[in-house]
Amino acid sequence: MRSFFYHIGRYSLLMKRVFSRPERWRVFLRNTVREVENVGISSIVIVLIISLFIGAACAIQMNNVLQYSFIPKYLIGFGTREILLLEFSSTIVSLILAGKVGSNIASELGTMRVTEQVDALDMMGVNSASYLILPKITAFIFFVPVLMVFSIAIGLVGGYIASFMIKGLSTADYLQGITMLFRPFFVAYSVIKSVVFAFIIASVSAYHGYYTSGGALEVGKSSTRAVVNSSIIVLLFNLILTKLLL
Amino acid sequence: MIEVKNVFKDFSGNKVLDNICAEFEPGKTNLTIGQSGSGKTVLLKCIAGLHQVSSGDILYDGRSFVRMNEKQRKEIRKEMGMVFQGGALFDSNTVEENVMFPLEMFTDMTYEERRERANFCLKRVNIVNANNKYPSEISGGMQKRVAIARAIALNPKYLYCDEPNSGLDPVTSILIDNLIKEITQEYNITTIVNTHDMNSVMEIGDKIIFIYKGQKRWQGTSAEIFDTGVKELDDFVFASARMKQLRDLNRR
Numbered sequence: 001m002r003s004f005f006y007h008i009g010r011y012s013l014l015m016k017r018v019f020s021r022p023e024r025w026r027v028f029l030r031n032t033v034r035e036v037e038n039v040g041i042s043s044i045v046i047v048l049i050i051s052l053f054i055g056a057a058c059a060i061q062m063n064n065v066l067q068y069s070f071i072p073k074y075l076i077g078f079g080t081r082e083i084l085l086l087e088f089s090s091t092i093v094s095l096i097l098a099g100k101v102g103s104n105i106a107s108e109l110g111t112m113r114v115t116e117q118v119d120a121l122d123m124m125g126v127n128s129a130s131y132l133i134l135p136k137i138t139a140f141i142f143f144v145p146v147l148m149v150f151s152i153a154i155g156l157v158g159g160y161i162a163s164f165m166i167k168g169l170s171t172a173d174y175l176q177g178i179t180m181l182f183r184p185f186f187v188a189y190s191v192i193k194s195v196v197f198a199f200i201i202a203s204v205s206a207y208h209g210y211y212t213s214g215g216a217l218e219v220g221k222s223s224t225r226a227v228v229n230s231s232i233i234v235l236l237f238n239l240i241l242t243k244l245l246l
Numbered sequence: 247m248i249e250v251k252n253v254f255k256d257f258s259g260n261k262v263l264d265n266i267c268a269e270f271e272p273g274k275t276n277l278t279i280g281q282s283g284s285g286k287t288v289l290l291k292c293i294a295g296l297h298q299v300s301s302g303d304i305l306y307d308g309r310s311f312v313r314m315n316e317k318q319r320k321e322i323r324k325e326m327g328m329v330f331q332g333g334a335l336f337d338s339n340t341v342e343e344n345v346m347f348p349l350e351m352f353t354d355m356t357y358e359e360r361r362e363r364a365n366f367c368l369k370r371v372n373i374v375n376a377n378n379k380y381p382s383e384i385s386g387g388m389q390k391r392v393a394i395a396r397a398i399a400l401n402p403k404y405l406y407c408d409e410p411n412s413g414l415d416p417v418t419s420i421l422i423d424n425l426i427k428e429i430t431q432e433y434n435i436t437t438i439v440n441t442h443d444m445n446s447v448m449e450i451g452d453k454i455i456f457i458y459k460g461q462k463r464w465q466g467t468s469a470e471i472f473d474t475g476v477k478e479l480d481d482f483v484f485a486s487a488r489m490k491q492l493r494d495l496n497r498r
Binding site: 023024027111112115116117119120122123124125126 | 328347348
């Protein structure tokens with residue numbers, strides 16, 4: 001319990017340092033653009049591949065569950081859309097990104113710490129926490145909702161492709177299903193969740209990386225801790241936000 | 247001038263520095279020597295403000311670094327340059343970008359002016375045709391020289407070098423040592439070098455402090471170091487049996 005409060009306190013103090021005014025806005029903007037490439041654009045392919053296959057699998061499973069003749073087939077499209085919109089594209093994609101981006105952030109900062117690059121920044125009088133972490137958090141918060149929208153769109157395309165393989169389901173039924181009873185708030189709900197999850201993944205991973213001590217072995221351990229802890233916190237906040245927003 | 251006054255430092259009750267007092271003068275290469283784990287790096291990091299002292303004071307030209315607020319510390323840090331044991335160059339930046347980094351963060355120079363200054367510093371440490379290389383693409387000796395170039399980019403008043411020639415061959419080590427000495431005299435910098443290399447001690451040691459288990463045991467010059475009467479220092483200087491034999495032969 002004491003350790004829990006210790007980490008909460010240290011994390012809060014780190015965030016206070018992170019969210020201080022950048023030394024040079026020009027440098028901050030350049031680093032943020034670089035981080036969009038590092039943590040965002042490089043994740044597009046994996047997110048799209050996973051979304052395509054999950055969307056297709058969702059449609060096939062929906063058909064399996066709703067196979068009774070009295071249930072209209074367009075509900076397959078409807079169910080696929082709701083799964084992608086409400087849970088998959090925000091929460092599950094965030095968990096995938098926690099593995100990919102979280103470990104990347106923690107290992108990068110951890111390596112910088114053990115090779116004294118963070119000390120070199122502090123030594124020069126640069127706020128190392130803000131200089132290194134703020135661009136990552138900013139880039140990730142801005143880019144994850146974009147990834148989420150891509151994920152929903154490609155997931156629906158996956159379901160559409162699967163509809164060709166589903167006996168008795170016409171593409172017209174599927175398209176009718178994905179457009180029926182659409183509630184724009186669900187998109188806002190999904191975007192809010194993805195922004196919160198992006199902040200959790202980037203900040204928790206940065207925390208573990210920034211406070212790495214020792215050598216290469218500890219960098220690996222920090223990376224693992226970053227993925228595990230950020231995933232657990234994402235799931236916890238998923239529950240809290242679902243209860244609060246829906 | 248840097249004055250270290252009665253500095254104590256402990257980590258979770260484990261005492262690392264025990265009542266260290268020392269003065270480091272400008273224009274001189276001040277060496278801190280001692281075995282690995284003796285507390286040299288911790289002392290240097292306390293002086294540089296990377297560690298907080300448990301008690302005692304560190305004075306920069308009479309100004310207490312310990313009592314300064316964050317803003318004052320930040321200002322004085324701009325007057326410091328440090329060469330870390332592993333170089334600590336930024337992996338994602340080229341050699342030139344590494345040297346330009348402090349200029350970009352703390353000056354209003356244009357890109358061309360920064361580039362010109364970086365090239366001047368790189369030339370000063372004899373680095374040519376490596377501006378666009380990444381730290382992983384250059385040798386350890388070159389990395390140390392680039393680190394020195396980065397450290398002097400802002401014309402510092404204080405230069406700290408933590409084992410600048412660790413992992414380097416003796417010839418490259420001497421080159422690095424001489425470079426540090428030249429720069430110290432050229433710009434009248436207060437330089438503190440941590441080392442356990444006796445070649446460095448003999449080559450550049452204007453003033454030497456010997457630390458043993460966190461305590462200052464001896465202070466003097468390279469000319470005095472062979473006959474101090476301090477057993478721990480004798481054991482450090484004449485570590486090998488062969489060296490001890492040579493010393494005894496010399497005394498006879």
